[in-house]
Amino acid sequence: MHTIEKERGSVYCGAAIWDRLIEILEEKKFSKIVILVDENTKKHCLPLLKKNHLSKFTFKTICIPAGEAHKTIATCTKVWQQLSDLGADRNSLLINLGGGVVTDLGGFVASTFKRGIEFINIPTSLLAMVDASVGGKNGVDLGHLKNQIGVIKNPLAVFVFIEFLKTLPKSERRSGYAEMLKHGLIASEEYWESLKDFDTTNTETTEAFIWESIKIKNEVVTKDPTEKGLRKTLNYGHTLGHAIESYFLENPEKATLLHGEAIAVGMVLANYISAEKEGFPQQKLLATTTTFLSIYNRVAFNQTDVEEIIKLLKFDKKNTNGNINFVLLEDFGKYVIDKVVDNTVIHQAFAFYKNFKI
Structure with a gap:
C-alpha cells in the first residue's frame, strides 16, 4: 500500500487500502454514513464497495446525474436537502465515490452542510485519482464557467483503488x-x-x-x-x-x-x-x-x-x-x-x- 500521511487529506493507494478505511470508520463512530454517487458509479462502483468493504456498516446513498453539466449549485441544493431528509448531523460522514464532478461537488456539499461535516473521497476516474485526489479544492461551476464557486478543505482521507479504472471507457x-x-x-x-x-x-x-x-x-x-x-x-x-x-x-x-x-x-x-x-x-x-x-x-x-x-x-x-x-x-x-x-x-x-x- 502506498501512503501519504497527513493530519487531514492522507492518501492511500493499493489493494490493501480497505482495511485502513474500515479502521477510520470504526474509530470515528460516525452517527450516519452517506455515500454520494452518480448514475455511473452507482451502477459500476458502488456494488464493489458495498460487497467487499462496507458490508458491516449501515449507510444511505444519494445519487446525482452524471456529467459536468450537473456540477452546479442546483445539484448541491438537492444533495443538501437529501442529507437533511436523511437526518444527517454534524457527526455524519459523506463518502464521495466518483470522478472529479462527484468529489469536487461532494467536498463542497460536505464543507458547507451544517457548517461542515467530514468527508472521504474515493476517486473512481483516472482524472480524479491524479488530480482531484490531492489539494482539497472543492466546488462547482457557475453556469458554464468552471469552478467559480468553492472552498479549499482537505477530506478526512482519500482512497485510490486502481481496479475502478476498469469501469471507465477509453475516452x-x-x-x-x-x-x-x-x-x-x-x-x-x-x-x-x-x-x-x-x-x-x-x-x-x-x-x-x-x-x-x-x-x-x-x-x-x-x-x-x-x-x-x-x-x-x-x-x-x-x-x-x-x-x-x-x-x-x-x-x-x-x-x-x-x-x-x-x-x-x-x-x-x-x-x-x-x-x-x-x-x-x-x-x-x-x-x-x-x-x-x-x-x-x-x-x-x-x-x-x-x-x-x-x-x-x-x-x-x-x-x-x-x-x-x-x-x-x-x-x-x-x-x-x-x-x-x-x-x-x-x-x-x-x-x-x-x-x-x-
Whole structure:
C-alpha cells in the first residue's frame, strides 16, 4: 500500500487500502454514513464497495446525474436537502465515490452542510485519482464557467483503488492522462518521457504511474496550499483549456469536450506561448505537440471560436487587477507565473495548433 500521511487529506493507494478505511470508520463512530454517487458509479462502483468493504456498516446513498453539466449549485441544493431528509448531523460522514464532478461537488456539499461535516473521497476516474485526489479544492461551476464557486478543505482521507479504472471507457482514461502529462511538463521531463509507456491495462505499472502523479501534486500543494505561487503551476494549460472547455460546454453547436481533451489543447497552446515568451525549447515544443496530437483528436476552431474563447479568459481564477495571468514554462520543470499574454500571441498559438503537421 502506498501512503501519504497527513493530519487531514492522507492518501492511500493499493489493494490493501480497505482495511485502513474500515479502521477510520470504526474509530470515528460516525452517527450516519452517506455515500454520494452518480448514475455511473452507482451502477459500476458502488456494488464493489458495498460487497467487499462496507458490508458491516449501515449507510444511505444519494445519487446525482452524471456529467459536468450537473456540477452546479442546483445539484448541491438537492444533495443538501437529501442529507437533511436523511437526518444527517454534524457527526455524519459523506463518502464521495466518483470522478472529479462527484468529489469536487461532494467536498463542497460536505464543507458547507451544517457548517461542515467530514468527508472521504474515493476517486473512481483516472482524472480524479491524479488530480482531484490531492489539494482539497472543492466546488462547482457557475453556469458554464468552471469552478467559480468553492472552498479549499482537505477530506478526512482519500482512497485510490486502481481496479475502478476498469469501469471507465477509453475516452475517460485518456482524459485523466492529460493531467499526468501536465505533471511531467511542470515537474519532470523524465516522468514525461516515461509516461509514453502508460498503459491502463497493466494494473501494476498503472498504479506506479498514478502514484508518481499523486506525489508530484502533493509536493506542490504541501509547499503552497493556498495557491500564492508554486501551486499555480498545477493550472498549466488550464487558463485556455478551461475557457475552451466552457465554450464547448455552453455552445449547442459544439460537441462537449472532456476536461482532459480541452486541457490537452490548452497545454499545446501554453507550450507555444512559452516558446514565444519564455524560450521554451523549440525542439521540445515540436516533440510535445506531436505527443499530444497523437493521443488526442485535433479540435477545430474558427476565428469566431477563438475570439469567444479569449473573452472567457477574464473569468479565470488566477486573474488579478483585470490582468489575465498565465503560467508559462522556460523548460520542463522551470516555470514562471502571472505572465500577461497579449491576444496576438494567443491567436498565433491557435494557428500553430491548427496547422501543425505530425
